[in-house]
Amino acid sequence: MKRIFVESLAILFACFIGALVAYEILVYELAVDYEFVLEDDEALAHQQLLQNIADHQGGASALAAMKQYAQQSHLLLQSHERPPAIVSEFFNENSSQYIYFDEDRTLWFRLAGNTAIFSYVPDHSSLVRQKIDLEEDLAWIFMLGSFVLFNLVNIWLILRRVRLLENTTRRFARGDLSCRAELSSSNRLGSLNQSFNDMADRIAQLIESNRALTNAIAHELRTPIFRVQWQAELLQETKLDESQAATVDSIIEDSEEMEQMVDELLHYTRMESDHGALSPEPIELAALLNDGKKRWQKDKPCAVNLTIQITPGSLIVVADKRLLMRALDNLVRNAFKYADNEVRLVCYAQAQLVYITVHDDGPGVALTHQAHIFEPFYVADKARNKAQSGHGLGLSIVRKICDQHFGTIEVGTSEILNGAMFILALPASAENSDK
Incomplete structure (x- = not known):
């Protein structure tokens, strides 16, 4: 039973992980991720706004606007004269592009007329960022915890019903033909309980009819056996030659053996029908x-x-x-x-x-x-x-x-x-x- 419980939980957890992987592939790999499209549009609008400030108010005003935006957004503004090779390669090959998101979705951008490349990095020392990270972790914990708890309770309810049916089958196998499976909605395992009860009724009827038949046959055999014994004993007292006497003795011996077998059979069926009546x-x-x-x-x-x-x-x-x-x-x-x-x-x-x-x-x-x-x-x-x-x-x-x-x-x-x-x-x- 424990093995079924562990296997069921492992299968459900594997299905959950598989669903997450499938979602990742379908949304982020095979289809257009519109969240990324929105981020690209927002980043481009931000760069254009800064470019407008730089063109009309100068580079110092644009830099001040960047710092103010970074401070209000709990970001760290970084200026790179020598950015990573992949970033430099992108801007060198795409001179008309002014924004770039790397694999970690870090925003890199530049301003026309300025050789420096800027980036915004989340400020994890910020209290707001720490709280957001905590909330995300808690969301995953609660989601996984509720998933596991739900499946544990669900599997426990199923195994409880299976265990009740298993105990009933064990009692029935040990000879308690009167035991039946529970049919209440809280203990029923689909239609399996009713099917077991139908099978148990049929088996009990067959066994009881077999006992009755065996008992009836044993009772009916006693009279003809007694007649054979009585007639053989009468025949034994008559004048017989040696061969005939041996045949009569064999008949008496066989009839006594049959009588013993019938007595044992009657005693056995009587014990089964008494159902434990003892003194x-x-x-x-x-x-x-x-x-x-x-x-x-x-x-x-x-x-x-x-x-x-x-x-x-x-x-x-x-x-x-x-x-x-x-x-x-x-x-x-x-x-x-x-x-x-x-x-x-x-x-x-x-x-x-x-x-x-x-x-x-x-x-x-x-x-x-x-x-x-x-x-x-x-x-x-x-x-x-x-x-x-x-x-x-x-x-x-x-x-x-x-x-x-x-x-x-x-x-x-x-x-x-x-x-x-x-x-x-x-x-x-x-x-x-x-x-």
Whole structure:
């Protein structure tokens, strides 16, 4: 935003300077400058008046008139027996000319019958001249200052409206589908605000219809899946040969996998539609993890060892206990799928946050997948079976739960077990911060 502000101001200043240069060229170079024509006529009339005085009253009277004119006009009269070469050259080549303006618009003139060449130079020591110079400087300062001030205010007003629209787009991008751009005249940026609101309404409708469709499909799938499971279990109790029994077992296994996927899908859509409806309460992590460990011990593979390390002291967070346990279940069971020998949970507090890290000694998560692993239905290794890779909803549910609790979830490489490491961070409770 600062770059836009500086660039806009620089462009406007460049346009201002360009306009001045164009004016200088058009008025003083390509066209007739009538101010100079007027100065030439005035200078010629002045010389003729002095020449008339010299012819009728003598050179002394003409010189006195020059001095009086110079004094009244706050000028310095200078007489040159040897003027600058350019002036001498002009009068020598133009014997019929009696006045000359140099590049600085200094008036040089002469009188017939007199070899001396005179010039008028502004007397800058004069108080009147000093005041005039000051007024000219102030005029430029006020003109430039007002130009800069006007553009600063104008650019600030535009950037303020852009910033408001930018903040709205950021909120919308973070998932707040209810936010809309301001439409008041003081905050509107042309028709862009209304266009954004129309786009946001359309996107919100599409997302809501997609959620409703996903939820409806998931609900409708539960009944046929249950029927398949029930019929397969009935068929399993009948007399079957070895090949038929294996086929029935495969049907039951696939139906259970479909049921699990539908449950995760329903839970995910329910979390999106709840819009942050929580039942927060103070939770002692040590007690929560110890309760979870009993259940995780039953579900873990026999070859995997589960350990929990908690920093001495009380680690308390304010969270929805059911959702927090769901997030930990997903992380721990995900670690069980890929671990070779060990899964370790480490809990500690730091900088007003409570961290729960889940480590495993499996192959880890490649850098190319870490940025997308929390997206819905994203599977890092599509070649693996569903029993190991899952359906790509577990970690996205974890992220939803963290977002609802104003926490974060990240993935990296474990320095403890050299496998994957998931870092769940939640705000510490006031009681935990005091301790």
